[in-house]
Structures are given as C-alpha cells and as structure tokens.
Amino acid sequence: MDITYTRVYDRAMVIVSSEGLSDVVSSIYCIVTGTDDNGFSLNIGEDIALDPPQSTNFIPFDEITKETIDGWITVKEQYKTLELQVEQGIGGIVAPAIVVRSFNFEIPAEPEVIEEIAVEEIAEEVTVEEVVEPEVAEPEVIEEEVTEEETNTEIGTANVDITSI
Numbered sequence: 523m524d525i526t527y528t529r530v531y532d533r534a535m536v537i538v539s540s541e542g543l544s545d546v547v548s549s550i551y552c553i554v555t556g557t558d559d560n561g562f563s564l565n566i567g568e569d570i571a572l573d574p575p576q577s578t579n580f581i582p583f584d585e586i587t588k589e590t591i592d593g594w595i596t597v598k599e600q601y602k603t604l605e606l607q608v609e610q611g612i613g614g615i616v617a618p619a620i621v622v623r624s625f626n627f628e629i630p631a632e633p634e635v636i637e638e639i640a641v642e643e644i645a646e647e648v649t650v651e652e653v654v655e656p657e658v659a660e661p662e663v664i665e666e667e668v669t670e671e672e673t674n675t676e677i678g679t680a681n682v683d684i685t686s687i
Contacts, residue, residue: 525556525609531591545583547572552595556608564611570600
C-alpha cells in the first residue's frame with residue numbers, strides 16, 4: 523500500500539529572546555495527512571520540538587519558509603512516529619461506512635440572502651386575539667345533617683408530630 527504524505531504547519535511556539543537571538547522557534551505544530559491508493563486518508567497533528575539554533579545557523583523568523591520547516595521537521599523522530607501512526611491508522615481501515623470528503627467550492631463568508639421580507643409584511647400576517655380568562659366557579663358548600671351516631675363513630679386516630687414537617 524502506497525501512502526502519500528502532506529504536511530501543514532499550523533503554528534509555532536516562539537521564544538522572544540534566547541542567547542542574543544530574537545524570535546527563536548522552539549516547536550512547530552505539524553499536521554501530517556496520509557492518503558492511500560484508494561483515497562482513504564487520515565491526519566494527525568502534534569507539536570514537534572526543535573533543537574535550539576546556534577548563532578551560525580539561525581534563520582530570522584520572517585525569513586523562514588515551508589521548505590526550511592520541512593528540513594527541520596522531517597528528520598525528527600517525533601515526525602517519523604507521526605507518519606507511522608498515520609500509516610497504521612490507514613492500514614486499520616478495512617471498509618469504512620463513512621468517509622470525510624471536502625467540497626470543491628468555497629463557502630462564502632457572508633450567508634446568501636434567499637428572500638427579504640419587510641417587517642410590515644410580517645405584521646400584516648399576524649393577528650392578535652383577545653385573551654379571555656376562564657371563569658372560576660365558587661366552591662359549592664354542601665350542608666348535611668349528621669346524626670349523633672355518625673359523630674360517635676370512631677374512624678381512627680393518628681399521632682403526627684408536625685414540628686418535624
């Protein structure tokens with residue numbers, strides 16, 4: 523299985539001043555993407571630490587190119603481990619049910635306006651109905667005569683301590 527690797531350098535950690543040098547790159551975040559012959563791809567990103575530069579081989583930050591970074595990164599064991607992880611990840615893909623694919627067009631920064639509706643048009647369509655509160659009936663009082671026998675019937679008693687409620 524042949525895998526083609528590409529690298530994207532997202533950001534760099536920079537030491538403002540070190541041993542008389544300014545803006546010294548100490549690590550670079552590298553995203554490695556591998557794509558096999560079948561179009562399956564996987565990308566993994568990681569900060570890759572760089573060796574401290576010497577004054578004889580120091581490159582000012584504004585003069586660093588992608589090719590310069592490629593030279594720094596691709597010789598590092600940490601980078602070789604990333605490539606190996608990508609290869610193993612792609613090798614583990616047998617028959618994926620879902621594959622992430624990118625569109626071949628740019629997504630506009632501003633959303634496309636499909637239809638503009640004036641506020642007045644919306645207001646004409648909205649009707650306000652009067653809210654009527656439901657009438658609440660007064661509770662009905664039922665008066666019954668209770669015989670002496672009913673009042674002497676013991677229903678049962680319960681002792682309740684209401685202070686703990």
